[in-house]
Amino acid sequence: MTDDVRRIGIMGGTFDPIHHGHLVAASEVANRYGLDEVVFVPTGEPWQKGDVPVSPREDRYLMTVIATASNPQFHVSRVDIDRAGPTYTVDTLRDLRAQYGPKAQLFFITGADALGKLLSWKDTDQMFEMAHFVGVTRPGFALSDDHLPADVVSLVQVPAMAISSTDCRERVAAGKPVWYLVPDGVVQYIAKRRLYR
Numbered sequence: 001m002t003d004d005v006r007r008i009g010i011m012g013g014t015f016d017p018i019h020h021g022h023l024v025a026a027s028e029v030a031n032r033y034g035l036d037e038v039v040f041v042p043t044g045e046p047w048q049k050g051d052v053p054v055s056p057r058e059d060r061y062l063m064t065v066i067a068t069a070s071n072p073q074f075h076v077s078r079v080d081i082d083r084a085g086p087t088y089t090v091d092t093l094r095d096l097r098a099q100y101g102p103k104a105q106l107f108f109i110t111g112a113d114a115l116g117k118l119l120s121w122k123d124t125d126q127m128f129e130m131a132h133f134v135g136v137t138r139p140g141f142a143l144s145d146d147h148l149p150a151d152v153v154s155l156v157q158v159p160a161m162a163i164s165s166t167d168c169r170e171r172v173a174a175g176k177p178v179w180y181l182v183p184d185g186v187v188q189y190i191a192k193r194r195l196y197r
């Protein structure tokens with residue numbers, strides 16, 4: 001009998017827009033951990049983004065689909081955008097666990113900035129029981145697990161991509177290019193939908 005334990009990476013994000021920093025992080029962790037696939041999960045209502053207006057969820061979902069379409073290991077899930085109310089990772093993990101079954105190993109990928117705020121997330125004890133967390137380096141942020149309980153998180157060095165969605169949005173608003181910061185199809189989608197103007 002074959003060993004059917006699947007190793008699933010989960011890359012959650014607001015993806016407004018998705019950029020090459022997200023894609024490189026997911027690709028690198030997939031390689032390091034021998035993941036079978038990475039599921040990108042755009043947030044519904046990102047409750048820790050403050051007062052910054054967020055683009056419609058269907059636009060963020062479609063940009064994520066466009067950005068990941070060419071990679072057979074990458075998939076996109078609607079679990080967070082189809083759930084009403086604020087997006088909590090504990091719910092994301094519960095939904096994906098139900099979908100992938102009890103045997104799947106789940107690895108939740110976060111950048112150094114998000115990792116630093118992990119203990120402010122909802123129901124962290126339950127969250128830590130459902131997935132292993134992988135914190136990745138991000139230019140401008142220190143990567144540390146000092147504040148976290150032992151064994152819940154691993155730290156991974158990924159190629160430095162000094163890109164943020166905030167910077168991409170500001171560049172579009174100022175009429176500057178985002179070519180090569182985001183995938184080509186996402187550049188075209190932003191123009192077609194007149195996002196960030």
Ligand SMILES: Nc1ncnc2c1ncn2[C@@H]1O[C@H](COP(=O)(O)OP(=O)(O)OP(=O)(O)O)[C@@H](O)[C@H]1O
Pocket residue numbers: 012013014015016020021022025109110111112113114115136137138139161162163164165166167
């Ligand atoms: N350049 C990057 N390198 C590594 N990880 C990143 C990078 N950009 C984002 N991430 C991680 O990807 C996840 C989703 O990030 P998010 O969609 O909020 O993008 P962002 O660029 O941080 O957005 P914003 O500028 O709007 O806050 C988070 O865990 C974040 O830490």
Ligand SMILES: O=C(O)c1ccc[n+]([C@@H]2O[C@H](COP(=O)([O-])O)[C@@H](O)[C@H]2O)c1
Pocket residue numbers: 011012013014015041043046047048049087088089090114120121122
């Ligand atoms: O569970 C929480 O309380 C929680 C709080 C903040 C962020 N998250 C998740 O962290 C991921 C990155 O979020 P963001 O806001 O940096 O795009 C995304 O999957 C969010 O749903 C989760």
